């Protein structure tokens with residue numbers, strides 16, 4: 001114990017003397033001064049500036065000091081020994097005694113006076129009112145001697161009687177000093193705890209504000225001060241200076257987390273925790289987080305976890321073509337890129353719809369965000385919903401522990417590309433519509449909403465407006481997806497692009513395949529221009545690649561076309577080369593034998609030559625055509641899964 005931390009204010013010299021002796025015996029550092037009543041209080045106040053933390057005093061002086069300072073004041077209690085010591089020498093005095101003092105002294109005195117069989121009267125002083133105004137004059141007149149504490153001694157002249165002071169003995173002084181020491185130790189422990197929690201509170205990255213049960217701010221950490229641009233004088237102010245009263249009203253027994261709120265002009269996310277001690281609400285701890293920082297962190301996590309495959313590879317420059325329609329499409333695409341509206345790209349399979357979607361993302365304001373693509377036809381129906389919207393742990397059997405973020409969440413601040421959007425089942429369409437309206441997703445099996453900022457680009461090879469008419473696609477969703485539209489014509493309608501595409505693909509692929517000098521003959525160019533390309537640019541690219549691989553000289557000759565899958569059959573290739581202006585429909589039909597279709601398309605292909613694969617492919621295409629490009633129905637009719645159908649159509 002530091003010498004300067006405990007001050008003993010003795011109201012009379014003899015007590016001071018006794019205190020000094022006790023201090024020496026106990027070897028406890030304690031400064032002792034003599035000062036009575038208001039002088040004692042003034043001395044105590046002054047001592048605060050010297051770092052005194054506990055004061056010891058006695059009787060009325062102790063009461064006055066307690067009123068003057070905020071630090072703990074220990075009373076030198078009047079013990080039974082002290083009272084006995086005071087009464088013993090007076091025990092043989094004839095006549096009555098007066099006992100004047102504060103309640104703590106009176107009680108013991110009464111017991112001792114009765115033990116000695118004395119006549120006595122009592123005058124009890126009140127804390128804060130130590131006047132003798134209501135003293136009974138008659139009683140006083142019969143009294144020979146007064147016993148009391150320092151106050152009685154002070155009034156001895158007015159009382160006009162001998163006054164015997166109840167002095168404090170060494171035991172009570174020692175008890176007070178030890179109690180003061182205990183208080184200093186408790187203060188130390190308290191300080192250590194406070195220092196620890198202050199360090200913890202200031203080390204956390206969140207703002208923390210503590211409010212007591214009277215809704216007063218009692219603690220605020222450095223981060224909260226910084227976040228809200230406040231100074232520490234906010235302490236002691238009502239909580240409503242910072243928070244809406246309604247916000248705190250409900251926080252008595254239940255924590256409340258993730259609450260977006262504007263505090264002191266800043267957008268924050270608040271968590272409120274009630275402080276409960278044995279079910280009694282003692283206050284609230286509010287933690288504050290910067291809404292933007294949370295979003296950024298969430299976004300970084302999303303990117304980190306799913307960085308693979310979330311980047312757009314193609315730019316608009318990769319969309320090759322010199323026809324008017326291609327120029328028009330690219331022009332529109334560049335304009336659309338600068339908006340945030342949904343885009344629907346329509347066009348046959350292989351016309352480059354995904355290249356356009358990626359290209360738009362690359363020039364859009366979201367270019368640094370993720371590009372997430374999903375093929376709605378390639379995913380089994382039962383998986384589609386959880387893939388798009390994510391799921392919470394335990395949402396269904398086999399759901400991953402901790403749940404899983406959906407593609408919408410992954411595409412946050414970026415673009416989500418829904419390929420084959422026309423294949424979305426109706427119940428998923430309803431959910432998608434809600435997400436687009438609310439701009440937030442709820443994971444499957446979850447109950448919290450997650451705000452998402454996603455630009456949607458969809459693509460379809462179906463005529464979606466016809467699907468709407470047939471009630472296969474929701475009209476409201478169609479209009480939401482089709483705010484802006486792009487239609488990519490099939491390759492057969494822009495034959496002028498064929499030569500350019502052939503050359504580009506040749507220049508891109510031939511060096512990679514170790515045949516940098518390779519060229520097409522004019523006849524091959526023409527044959528390509530004459531073909532109808534049902535698989536569009538994808539098919540053309542694959543054809544070029546195969547021709548490169550199969551070529552044995554530096555020139556690709558018309559004869560090489562025989563080896564290409566779509567015209568593998570010699571008759572067919574001759575047929576295609578001979579009749580360049582045939583329309584696509586009749587050309588498709590030509591792939592099937594005569595007589596024309598019966599009710600079961602499979603019957604139409606029995607006589608078609610070629611490998612089993614070719615025949616299967618033709619059956620599939622025929623059924624897809626008969627089902628008006630509705631892949632779900634086509635798959636059902638073929639007796640295969642929708643995703644299998646999608647895979648088979650893509651297979652070479």
Ligand SMILES: Nc1ncnc2c1ncn2[C@@H]1O[C@H](COP(=O)(O)OP(=O)(O)OP(=O)(O)O)[C@@H](O)[C@H]1O
Pocket residue numbers: 318319320321347348349350351352353354355356419459460461537538539541
């Ligand atoms: N205009 C184009 N320029 C260059 N390559 C193209 C073009 N159009 C298509 N391609 C080629 O065709 C392939 C398929 O393109 P993409 O996947 O964008 O077509 P899609 O219309 O989305 O097809 P699907 O409807 O079957 O998904 C691309 O990988 C690319 O090689």
